[in-house]
Amino acid sequence: MNKVRMAEKRLFNGFNTRAVQSGELRDPRFGNVTTPIFETSTFVFPNSEKDAYIDNTRNLPYIYTRWGNPTVQAFEEKYASLEKAEHALSFSSGMGAITSVILALAERGDKILSVSDLYGQTFYFLNKVLPEYGISVEYISTDRLNSGEFKPSDYDIIYLESITNPTLKVPDIKAVSERSTGKKIIVDATFASPYNQNPLDLGADVVIHSATKYISGHSDVVMGVFSTNDKSIFDKVVVRRKTFGSNPDPIQSYLALRGIKTLGLRMEKHNKNGMELAKYLRTEPRISHVYYPDTEIGKKVLRGFGGMISFELRPELDVHVFMRNLKIPMVAASLGGVESLITLPVETSHSSMTKEERERIGITDNLVRFSIGIEDHVDLIDDIKQALDKASES
Incomplete structure (x- = not known):
């Protein structure tokens, strides 16, 4: 057996x-x-x-x-x-x-x-x-x-x-x-x-x-x-x-x-959502930088690009106001679940590093890491827009 x-x-x-x-x-x-x-x-x-x-x-x-x-x-x-x-x-x-x-x-x-x-x-x-x-x-x-x-x-x-x-x-x-x-x-x-x-x-x-x-x-x-x-x-x-x-x-x-057992089905949705959010964020003027692995090397060694995306808010925006006003993603550590999560690496995954160590590898205080879930990407994009509006008003 x-x-x-x-x-x-x-x-x-x-x-x-x-x-x-x-x-x-x-x-x-x-x-x-x-x-x-x-x-x-x-x-x-x-x-x-x-x-x-x-x-x-x-x-x-x-x-x-x-x-x-x-x-x-x-x-x-x-x-x-x-x-x-x-x-x-x-x-x-x-x-x-x-x-x-x-x-x-x-x-x-x-x-x-x-x-x-x-x-x-x-x-x-x-x-x-x-x-x-x-x-x-x-x-x-x-x-x-x-x-x-x-x-x-x-x-x-x-x-x-x-x-x-x-x-x-x-x-x-x-x-x-x-x-x-x-x-x-x-x-x-x-x-x-x-x-x-x-x-x-x-x-x-x-x-x-x-x-x-x-x-x-x-x-x-x-x-x-x-x-x-x-x-x-x-x-x-x-x-x-x-x-x-x-x-x-x-x-x-x-x-x-x-x-x-549902990894393949979930990853198809994560991959699609990731591409849609990357496309939107790259056109959003209030975002200064977008990190997503759809690069030339990414295309060479990956079959899909996943549901992780990181982005920097422009320095004049309060990143905490932005995160507090999101309705769908929860502010929590970890990633890869069916529900969207958002976090600041400086406060969670990379908090044990010094500021100098973080900055050396590109982690700024305004860098947000977004674990995109399997919700509908249209709702996720609308949610980011309204939260950016609130951050712009503060």
Whole structure:
């Protein structure tokens, strides 16, 4: 039975078919349509049943949920199918995935090259925590990275975000990987989602997502996930997850499993809304700059551009008045849900950085990050217009 489930990820070609069908744990003895929640901390072990289900992190029957759980594994197999990966593992948060993967692959004395425009907590981990382990990190702008202004032989690992947070620049993963043979390339592809990009196909060794965002899609889950085609990398990360205890619980995994089934349908709407809002904002005189990843490189490495857009209000406008007067987006951190959210990176995702560090990567006090939901784009545009009117009057 377990082998049949693993084979399903290669059985279907269509994204939405794989999203619905892959990884599901269906037992004909019950005839269940959806995967059950195995809310159990422990399992009978040794399990001598001939048809015992197998924990794929150990290739043995399940023993303890911190090590592996059937509901958790069903989600991992479904995600692996969409990422077109051989192996996947989930975590209690996106940062759990990032820290576990990097500490599994980096050793004392190693040097990492990272894009400079990063999620704030990732920057803190790379900049403050890794040096305590004897691991050094150097930073490069996405523009310089794409121009090839780095020497791959100087580094052991290259760390990228598929679309950077919050300035939405796009690294050319394919070109970087072709120049960096033998180096481990890690890509946080949260903003792209597996619907818009599969970094392993572009030459990356590891893909990470905050499954809290687009993958789950409903602002009710905190999870992370990683994938790779390299079994040795997978085995190292399995040990870190088991040791650090950063595994997700079965209920969170069930919610993520449910959410990911509609990822393709949701991303189609996010992609359409993103393009419509980018088109409008680029013509709006009260907006001084718009960041959206529909660039030449974006067109090369992305299949769609997603529902994240950042923009700067002109300095004479009060950004807080603008945000307070929006009726549809809620002012809240996080992103990738069906409902629109808006936030100031200086107050949330990048608040741990100094003002100088933020300004170096283009994050100003008037920069707004908008996670566009699946509402109708006409209503979202009208809402932005009326909120800008209020800010102009203040």
